[in-house]
Amino acid sequence: MKAIVIIGDGMGDRPLAALNGKTPLEAARKPSLNMLAEKGVCGIIDVIAPGVPPGSDVAHLALLGYDAEKVYSGRGAFEAIGFGVEVLPNDVAFRCNFATVDSKLKVIDRRAGRIANVDAARLAEEFKEVTLQGHEDVQILFKNTIQHRAILLLRGAHLSTMVSDSDPHIVGKKVLEVRPLNSTAEAEKTAQLLNELTHHFHKVLKNHPVNIERESAGLLPANIVLCRGAGKLPDLKQFPLQYGINAVAISAMPLVKGVCKAAGMKLINVSEATGTYDTNVLAKAHAAVKALRSYDFVFVHVKATDLAGHDGRVDEKVRMIEKLDQLVGYIIRNVDLGTTCIAVTADHTTSSRTREHEGDPVPVVIYGPEVRTDDVKEFTERACARGGLGRIRGKDFMPIIMNLLGKTKKFGA
Amino acid sequence: MKAIVIIGDGMGDRPLAALNGKTPLEAARKPSLNMLAEKGVCGIIDVIAPGVPPGSDVAHLALLGYDAEKVYSGRGAFEAIGFGVEVLPNDVAFRCNFATVDSKLKVIDRRAGRIANVDAARLAEEFKEVTLQGHEDVQILFKNTIQHRAILLLRGAHLSTMVSDSDPHIVGKKVLEVRPLNSTAEAEKTAQLLNELTHHFHKVLKNHPVNIERESAGLLPANIVLCRGAGKLPDLKQFPLQYGINAVAISAMPLVKGVCKAAGMKLINVSEATGTYDTNVLAKAHAAVKALRSYDFVFVHVKATDLAGHDGRVDEKVRMIEKLDQLVGYIIRNVDLGTTCIAVTADHTTSSRTREHEGDPVPVVIYGPEVRTDDVKEFTERACARGGLGRIRGKDFMPIIMNLLGKTKKFGA
Numbered sequence: 001m002k003a004i005v006i007i008g009d010g011m012g013d014r015p016l017a018a019l020n021g022k023t024p025l026e027a028a029r030k031p032s033l034n035m036l037a038e039k040g041v042c043g044i045i046d047v048i049a050p051g052v053p054p055g056s057d058v059a060h061l062a063l064l065g066y067d068a069e070k071v072y073s074g075r076g077a078f079e080a081i082g083f084g085v086e087v088l089p090n091d092v093a094f095r096c097n098f099a100t101v102d103s104k105l106k107v108i109d110r111r112a113g114r115i116a117n118v119d120a121a122r123l124a125e126e127f128k129e130v131t132l133q134g135h136e137d138v139q140i141l142f143k144n145t146i147q148h149r150a151i152l153l154l155r156g157a158h159l160s161t162m163v164s165d166s167d168p169h170i171v172g173k174k175v176l177e178v179r180p181l182n183s184t185a186e187a188e189k190t191a192q193l194l195n196e197l198t199h200h201f202h203k204v205l206k207n208h209p210v211n212i213e214r215e216s217a218g219l220l221p222a223n224i225v226l227c228r229g230a231g232k233l234p235d236l237k238q239f240p241l242q243y244g245i246n247a248v249a250i251s252a253m254p255l256v257k258g259v260c261k262a263a264g265m266k267l268i269n270v271s272e273a274t275g276t277y278d279t280n281v282l283a284k285a286h287a288a289v290k291a292l293r294s295y296d297f298v299f300v301h302v303k304a305t306d307l308a309g310h311d312g313r314v315d316e317k318v319r320m321i322e323k324l325d326q327l328v329g330y331i332i333r334n335v336d337l338g339t340t341c342i343a344v345t346a347d348h349t350t351s352s353r354t355r356e357h358e359g360d361p362v363p364v365v366i367y368g369p370e371v372r373t374d375d376v377k378e379f380t381e382r383a384c385a386r387g388g389l390g391r392i393r394g395k396d397f398m399p400i401i402m403n404l405l406g407k408t409k410k411f412g413a
Numbered sequence: 414m415k416a417i418v419i420i421g422d423g424m425g426d427r428p429l430a431a432l433n434g435k436t437p438l439e440a441a442r443k444p445s446l447n448m449l450a451e452k453g454v455c456g457i458i459d460v461i462a463p464g465v466p467p468g469s470d471v472a473h474l475a476l477l478g479y480d481a482e483k484v485y486s487g488r489g490a491f492e493a494i495g496f497g498v499e500v501l502p503n504d505v506a507f508r509c510n511f512a513t514v515d516s517k518l519k520v521i522d523r524r525a526g527r528i529a530n531v532d533a534a535r536l537a538e539e540f541k542e543v544t545l546q547g548h549e550d551v552q553i554l555f556k557n558t559i560q561h562r563a564i565l566l567l568r569g570a571h572l573s574t575m576v577s578d579s580d581p582h583i584v585g586k587k588v589l590e591v592r593p594l595n596s597t598a599e600a601e602k603t604a605q606l607l608n609e610l611t612h613h614f615h616k617v618l619k620n621h622p623v624n625i626e627r628e629s630a631g632l633l634p635a636n637i638v639l640c641r642g643a644g645k646l647p648d649l650k651q652f653p654l655q656y657g658i659n660a661v662a663i664s665a666m667p668l669v670k671g672v673c674k675a676a677g678m679k680l681i682n683v684s685e686a687t688g689t690y691d692t693n694v695l696a697k698a699h700a701a702v703k704a705l706r707s708y709d710f711v712f713v714h715v716k717a718t719d720l721a722g723h724d725g726r727v728d729e730k731v732r733m734i735e736k737l738d739q740l741v742g743y744i745i746r747n748v749d750l751g752t753t754c755i756a757v758t759a760d761h762t763t764s765s766r767t768r769e770h771e772g773d774p775v776p777v778v779i780y781g782p783e784v785r786t787d788d789v790k791e792f793t794e795r796a797c798a799r800g801g802l803g804r805i806r807g808k809d810f811m812p813i814i815m816n817l818l819g820k821t822k823k824f825g826a
Binding site: 371386406410 | 427436455459461462463464465467468469470471472481482485487488508642663668726764766767769770771772794795798799803804822
């Protein structure tokens with residue numbers, strides 16, 4: 001028995017006035033998801049715990065079977081390895097943004113006008129070999145990734161993830177002074193270093209030729225780097241070892257790729273899978289079906305459903321769910337349903353009204369030739385709540401799949 | 414209010430092709446179980462956790478309300494006390510088999526041709542007072558029980574349960590060298606002692622007159638003892654004290670008897686209840702009804718349902734469920750339904766296809782004059798999933814029963 005697990009990012013929603021009280025899943029035409037519901041067993045998942053809105057990183061940790069509350073420190077390290085940046089066990093990693101601030105360090109644009117890769121690369125060049133006075137024992141590694149996005153790694157003894165963000169997350173606010181989040185010397189040293197580094201970023205960037213060029217071209221200057229999500233790479237029990245399987249993940253989103261990689265899964269890149277509205281879901285489906293020939297477990301993450309929710313574009317969310325349904329349909333038609341489990345769920349609920357992650361449970365369906373089917377015939381939040389799986393926690397999802405694959409270990413005699 | 418709890422060992426199953434997609438519970442004629450479902454409240458239980466296949470020992474610990482993950486170290490001690498062997502708090506106990514190996518210690522038969530009690534007793538006589546050189550501080554106690562089965566106790570300071578099995582569990586494999594499972598001196602000493610003892614067993618047994626007799630009679634010699642399941646007796650909060658009740662268990666299976674005894678329950682032996690296909694369930698039912706006159710809580714364990722699953726005998730499993738239904742029917746007809754709760758569940762799912770314990774939840778029904786009934790009218794895996802109890806954990810089962818008996822303590826003011 002093999003398995004394909006498909007995650008529709010932020011696919012869960014609430015009843016929306018714009019859809020006459022339906023959720024986007026209820027409004028979408030989704031024959032393949034409904035077929036899975038009819039032939040499989042359904043339920044709802046509190047990805048972390050009831051009422052707790054999960055981030056995509058902790059949600060994926062949980063759905064892969066980890067106790068996110070124990071292993072998670074911050075997004076930084078996952079995002080770094082998701083971008084292919086090597087992170088060593090004690091590195092403290094940050095997700096960074098090139099941003100635009102005014103002379104008083106008030107944020108004008110958190111993404112420096114979504115700066116082009118080529119400009120970001122030239123600016124990042126300046127921070128290749130930074131050493132800060134008084135912190136010569138800390139190696140500072142900085143790498144731009146896509147557009148305004150970048151990664152910062154601090155490598156050295158006596159560092160801590162227990163520091164706040166310099167990123168104020170809101171336009172119009174001043175860049176924040178980084179504070180230690182506990183009273184250890186390590187947290188104090190790390191906070192101090194980051195504050196000095198923030199000033200160094202600004203000093204180097206504000207009159208940089210690239211920014212002078214940008215401004216004369218009417219573009220926003222990338223005159224600071226904002227840091228957030230301090231995190232170490234958790235020492236995760238490797239997913240393939242734990243269950244004795246080989247496993248691969250298909251995702252366009254560095255954060256999710258990073259979590260899967262940290263769990264020991266291989267990654268497949270599908271170039272047409274962009275993580276945006278124009279993502280080619282069939283290319284992803286094709287890659288998943290092909291991967292199933294060599295792997296026992298294929299994990300497919302679709303980002304586009306979440307974007308629509310965050311943008312409050314209800315119709316677009318419905319359309320993205322219909323695209324995900326096409327991906328599911330392709331998989332159903334192209335795998336052996338007698339030897340393949342197919343599960344679909346979401347990593348969190350995103351309300352298209354609040355445009356935020358919410359703590360409502362997400363629907364789940366597990367198809368398999370031996371599952372105990374139920375009466376649910378539709379893959380929606382409300383229909384799945386009546387399903388045979390009942391209401392489970394995110395970290396219980398993977399053991400249930402692995403049990404169907406005959407890969408869980410007996411406890412006791 | 415009193416209670417009878419009936420456990421159908423391994424009674425849960427998956428939809429089976431051999432039963433046209435039904436589970437054995439769905440295929441069985443079971444009017445009494447269905448009557449309980451109709452008049453009671455149903456649900457499904459993850460005995461340990463979703464997807465985790467439980468052994469019968471940890472499953473019973475959980476169903477009796479204990480946190481098996483905290484208290485369990487191994488089956489040995491439960492099996493020992495289930496056989497009536499006294500186990501002291503720090504003894505390390507092993508379940509053993511007389512077995513047959515070739516001259517290279519490769520296992521030919523893990524049960525020495527299911528050696529007769531009389532032969533096993535004569536062989537066990539040789540190990541009544543063993544002392545191993547260099548381990549004079551460890552008292553070694555060995556006792557045969559039924560056929561090939563035996564118990565080994567190591568008594569002394571500086572011993573550990575953290576050692577692997579010498580039993581390779583598979584015919585054709587060599588007897589395993591016991592390894593310490595952590596780096597303590599205690600685990601190393603225990604492993605070393607077991608390895609020396611294994612050689613001692615073989616040295617004494619290989620040319621033993623009983624084995625020479627057996628071989629000339631065409632029987633397999635019992636020329637080694639295989640050990641497994643190192644465990645200490647956990648210091649369990651005593652069940653009767655905890656709830657202020659007197660409690661008794663009826664089971665033919667030493668492992669389950671041991672768990673119940675460790676929990677502080679009395680044991681009733683029913684000689685016709687054999688734990689095999691020919692078990693006299695009505696004798697057990699009769700004993701249970703009689704016990705209810707003197708006890709508040711009667712625990713009845715039926716092994717036969719599990720045997721059929723492990724043997725892959727689907728029709729036999731259906732038949733054993735129908736026998737269990739007769740036991741339930743007798744109880745229903747012979748107790749006062751106005752003052753008795755009757756609960757039925759299983760300790761784990763056994764797939765009749767894989768022939769292994771599986772991590773799928775088990776169905777549960779609780780009848781009582783005051784339970785909040787639901788719409789479930791059939792005691793099956795799928796029907797119970799729609800029940801009013803929802804999906805609960807094994808360790809929550811007993812507090813629910815005790816609450817109906819008015820025996821749980823209020824928490825808070």
